Amino acid sequence: MSETNEITLEFDSKSKNESFARMVVAAFVSSLDPTIEEIADIKTAVSEAVTNCIIHGYENEEGKITLKCKLDKNKLFIEIMDKGKGIENIKQAMEPLYTSKPELERSGMGFAFMEAFMDKLEVLSTPGAGTTILMEKEIQSAASKS
Amino acid sequence: MSETNEITLEFDSKSKNESFARMVVAAFVSSLDPTIEEIADIKTAVSEAVTNCIIHGYENEEGKITLKCKLDKNKLFIEIMDKGKGIENIKQAMEPLYTSKPELERSGMGFAFMEAFMDKLEVLSTPGAGTTILMEKEIQSAASKS
């Protein structure tokens, strides 16, 4: 049996599914025996990405969000995709504190958190077509944790 | 926002994903605040169905398993599908204690458990094309539990 494992989840763009998506990723990565801190970091990144799909991508209208997770040895790859309105200026969007919705009291720190809590972050987007977030994180094995 | 919620999950036919699929379904129904017994029942049914896909459907070869969950008010619908070898005689397969793999010390009680723990069970299968299990269960509302 190969050492990779892959799942694809599609769910409705509803705020209650943010918690669900977070749990799915936590459940998926639990086979690598992570620490609670590693799980918390990953969940935060997933929350931020999924919230962005719901609030910015679909602007609270109905839509589908796709979450892909892949494990290759002890490396976790996460892809979160919406087919919403997309991002015009990705560089600006990724700047800490930048938000296009200050009226919603958004912190503008979503991308900053994803970058801080994961090893790698990539943002792909086409205005009018949607946004895809790619993230990577290596889970330390228990042996190398000490 | 409508009262239904739907997810589709696709995962590899690997035994460690049995636990994963169980957690996903538990996470999905958690918004209804079920009892321990309800969750245990649902998890058992999901485990049995997923194990069947892995052991019987794909006979431990690689393959994809699809899990769909839908909530309509407090009714949970679960669909578990493989594209494996299918079942020749569904009636026989569903008989308690029947197993086509006695050499693996299977109990032959998988379908019996799914029937016991869920409100409804339906088995669709085409030899050579795959098997789909449909299950339903109503989660008692918090109000009606006192």
Add this chain to the structure above:
Amino acid sequence: TGEIKRFLRDDGMIKVSRTLKETAGKVKITREILNNKLGREPTIDEIACELQIETEDIVMALESNAEVESLYKTIYQ
């Protein structure tokens, strides 16, 4: 079929959310104890082993708690 169910378990009508909160509390304490003992963050399997519960239940219990803990640490440390 009700017979099989009663034979297998007798957890009655207790809500999952309640036991998950209890588990979350135990996990929190055990994490600290193991952290002190090992001199590093324990893994979830180590916590599960110490508490004699399933790793699955720990994963579920984590969600019932404040999951933004790690955020706070980063901002306010």
